[in-house]
Amino acid sequence: MRRGNQTEIRRSRLLRSDVYRVGASGLSSRPTRVILSALGIAIGIAAMIAVVGISTSSRAKLDAQLASLGTNLLTVQPGKSFGGEDVTLPAESTGKVGLIRGVEKTGAVATLPDVNVYRNRLIDPSMSGGMEVQAAGLDLLGLLDGTPRQGTWFTEATASYPTAVLGGIAADRLGIVSPGSQIWLGDTQVTVIGILDALPLAPELDTSAFVGEAFATSRFGWDGKPTVIFERSADAAVEAVRDLLPRTVNPENPENVSVSRPSDALAAKNAADLAFTGLLVGLGSVALLVGGIGVANTMVISVLERRREIGLRRALGATRGHIRTQFLAEALLLSALGGLAGTALGFGVIAVFAETNDWPISVPPAVFAGGIGATMLIGAVAGLYPAIRAARTPPTAALNG
Known part of the structure; x- marks a missing residue:
């Protein structure tokens, strides 16, 4: 458009819909090659996601096992x-x-001095069986990952009454097989309301009889000072x-x-985390590199095979920018197709593997987004050179080639 002595040149641009259409048309004209190329990308991405997912699921299983050891x-x-x-x-x-x-x-127990446990009043006071009486809070059982074998743990109501919960070994030594039985703590008769399974995080407490803190204070004069804090x-x-x-x-x-001191299992867990991280980074990088090479190879061959098409479009008025955009769009679409297929395939592999080994499926959502995003980035980088090469092809040379 001419205004006075000035000439205004409007730069030709492609609409977004046009970019998608020309990119998709280039792929749809060669479906076999596109499918094989996308399959190569998909396998690489699926391998990366499967390795990440299997590793994180395995690590979740390992973390749960180590956590049960009280790391x-x-x-x-x-x-x-x-x-x-x-x-x-x-x-x-x-x-x-x-x-x-x-x-x-946090929770605590307090050993009550001079208070022994007896099955009945006829037992010789010197025959305590090595059992102790512990004042315990309401949160102790959950803190130690304990479970009742029978009965229940203390509640706010039962903690203030003459009730007791027995460790597994203590119950066996006293011959108590079910809640409701009566035992003696010193000269005080109490009712057993629960029997615990073994406490793997605190096995020293398996030989104890537990009473609520409120009852320990009112009946035995406990001063509130803990013996052990967990x-x-x-x-x-x-x-x-x-x-x-x-x-x-x-x-x-x-x-x-x-x-x-901290558990040695915690150090083992941290070492496992570092090993898993290094493995994931290494294998993920290889998978993305393979995918990028596949995209670059496909696009370079496409440029060489479509020289006449490029020359014809240039002769009809397409600019270098149009050609560059077209081939870059094809590379991105090809990468996206392979990335989506690889993500679905990788998740399927993870699900089957986790189900077979009885593992939890633990895959961070960022892995899927990162896999597709990385594929698009690699596709853009890999398709950039072929796109530039196609844009620089002279129309006359392309039509005569």
């Missing part, structure tokens, strides 16, 4: 004073531990929490507090 469980106990005397934990210790950042669960935190926070526990429990004399 994030720490215990706090009174140590010795500088002079070697026995010390006690402050009564407010359990509450303080629960305020530490990263702590998820704490569970996020795996990543275990070391930081461990450093804070002594100063939190006893700010004046943190050296009088003994804290267990």
